[in-house]
Amino acid sequence: MADYGNIITAGQLLRDLERGRVEPCYFFFGPEDVLVDRALARLKQAALDPAAADFNWDVFRADDDEVNWVAFSDALNSLPLMAARRVVVLKRAGKAGQVKSVAGLIERAVESPSPDRILVLIDPDLDLKKPKAFHKKLLERCVAVEFAHPKPAELQRHLRDFAVGFGKEIEEEALSRILTDSSPGLRDLLSKLEVLVFYVGDKPVIEARDVEACSVFSREVEIFKLLEALGRRDPTMTRLTLGQLLQRRADTGGLIHLLYRQVWALYRMKYLQEKSVPPGQWQAQLNLKPAFLERRYREYLPNYTRRELGLSLEILAQVDLTRKTLAVDDQQVFWTMTERLLNPAGRAKQE
Structure with missing residues (x-):
């Protein structure tokens, strides 16, 4: 295994950020996504002025079938808006390495870093013992941060x-x-x-x-995990968690109510964002309790358009009406509902 001397731990990264030290290019790898989320939040605080943060923070997923690589290229090459720098985040970056033109774009960006841009590339599936050529370049050119499972x-x-x-x-x-x-x-x-x-x-x-x-500890945890998986548009985790919920015989009405509440909150937050209401004023209008829900919902906002959220509300209302008025199997209702929620706009086109 090659010796990549610039690999640091998640703890070292957080200490650097607390000192105000940021680098032009990071490569996050490892399975512990909770620590990745925490690092991204700290990086955003350290690198961007809160007043202009949302205008200079772009997040893309390379495993999204509808990822807009033109928008990704524009984000890499655009000047910051009313700020000293902008941050561009690409999750599941290994998938981008399979697209020759995109891989070349990323490699040029890490080889010639810009003083007004911070690029963060994330891939939980890196094999450090046998890295692919694309990963090797990221390890060599970026500050690599390992997010391993804690001891x-x-x-x-x-x-x-x-x-x-x-x-x-x-x-x-x-x-x-x-x-x-x-x-x-x-x-x-x-x-x-x-x-x-x-x-x-x-x-x-x-x-x-x-x-x-x-007493409902385990079942409620699975419901929250399903809400999170849908919020992240993660089909694998959504289906796995739904299967666990069905094994525990989750309450159908309660689950639909929780999902509707989350989607409605996301819809309202998306509206406030589009109306350029400062994020610091959102909680006063939304009154979300506990307060951590606002932070969690804000993480999901880039994953949906307001139209998709509106369609999701319609899907949940239709499903609730169906289960109340027709003799249908709850398990089939759950599976159909979650598949539609993962891609509400696509399902609407099919219908």
Whole structure:
């Protein structure tokens, strides 16, 4: 395996950003997407003025069938708007390496970095032992940051950090119970903690008895994971999570209600964004509770147009009416509904 001396850890990256040190090109790799999301949020804070951040922050997904490579090229070559620099993020960058013209565009960008642009390339599937030629160039030219799964001893620290982010403390015994009942990934831990934050309400401390008393803990976690997978337009995770929900016999009406609430919030946020309402004023108009929902929903906004969100609301209303008025199988309703929600505009064209 080649020695790529410029690889740093996620912790090192966060420390650099806290000092205000940013680089013109990053290559994020590794499976821990929760830490990637946190790093992107910190990078946005460190690199961009809040007043102009949304105008100079572009996110693309190379695995999206409808990815607009012309828009990606324009973002790479455009000057910042009312700011010193802009940030361009490309997720699943390995897929772009399979498109010769796009791979060439990216390689030129990393070989000749611009002082007014920060390029972030993300690929969780890099094989560091046998990297492809495209990945090798990214490892050599960019500051490479590895986002590995935390070691068991680090999970408690991350869980405490998440709790502080929600304005909560968490007792040692409650920590142990959550870690015992969870998979080692941070995504699962974060999902369970979000459910607990809802459950405890205004209580400042999450106790072991809260974990015990939350009788629908596992089922609610799966519902939140489904909301997240749909928000990210991740078909693999959506189908996997739906299968887990069906095994747990999730309440059909409750699930549709939660989905409708999320899509409605996204629709309203998209409207405020299009009307150029400053993001700092959104919460006052939306009144989302708990407050972390606003941050989560904002992550999903680039994944949908307002038309798609409107179509999603129509899909959910139709599905709810169907299950209330016709003798239909709940499992079939769920599968059909989620497939339509993953691509609402495409389904509308077919119909």
